[in-house]
Amino acid sequence: MNAIEISGLNWKYSGKDQPALKDINLSICENTFVGIIGSNESGKTTLVSCIKGLIPENYSGVYKGEVKLFGKSIKECSTVDIARTVGMVFSDPDAQFTSMSVEEEIAFGLENMGLPVSEIKERIEWVSRLTSIESLLEKPPYDLSGGQKQRIAIASIIAMKPRIIILDEPTSMLDPFAKDNIFSLLQTMKRELKVTIIVVEHNIEKIAELADQIILVSDGRVEKIGESQGFFDDIEFIESHSVKVPEAIKFIQRLYKEKGLCGSAPVRFDEIKKAAEELLGK
């Protein structure tokens, strides 16, 4: 089943001359991991805000077209329905906290859902194990590092068990160590959770590593949508949209060409390494 279907979507923010989204048509199958890539101001956040229903609900502007979640138009969904179906994590973890301890922070969303205390306890235990935050539960969120805060923000969303989780540049405000940490958490989420995960991200190597499907947004349009294997085959096309194709992917593509191999070269690091070793006879 499709988790998301978007047809003929156009959105123009009030006061802007140009639409931020132009004739978007796409569908995303449930339980896939999707990476959204594109240059600055290309429309990535605007697109995920439409999937989360923040647009048109919280913004003024001109909206045309339709977004469906699991077959139902978001125009027909209540705010509560959308909130339960789609969880969203933003880049600034500080902006997301309201409670005095990590445990309370995770419990807050669950209490709002009206869950019984026993279920809240179970979910907190489950999500703390999954995201490796057991040792942080009693700490105040403001006392944690940026990476830990982002981990808590993600845990709070996972605990609510939405069917779609959107992460909008979840690592952009973190140091390299914390970034890696969040990428391994995304890997765990992909492996362990049965949800549709959408990540807006500038780190193309990591997206190639994690995503089943990639969407390239440029100047408010979806320029390309496809499986990660093969997505970067036309380097010139991708780079003409101000997205840099990772060097490792370029290298293995060159090697494939030199050896006269047909088909798409791999895009995941381990597979690139293995293919390169075989082709170079190491």
Ligand SMILES: Nc1ncnc2c1ncn2[C@@H]1O[C@H](COP(=O)(O)OP(=O)(O)OP(=O)(O)O)[C@@H](O)[C@H]1O
């Ligand atoms: N609240 C807003 N009001 C008016 N215009 C906006 C608003 N938010 C975004 N825009 C405009 O919409 C266009 C797309 O912006 P958006 O933030 O969706 O891009 P993005 O690809 O997520 O960028 P980045 O990678 O820099 O975060 C830009 O021209 C931007 O200036």
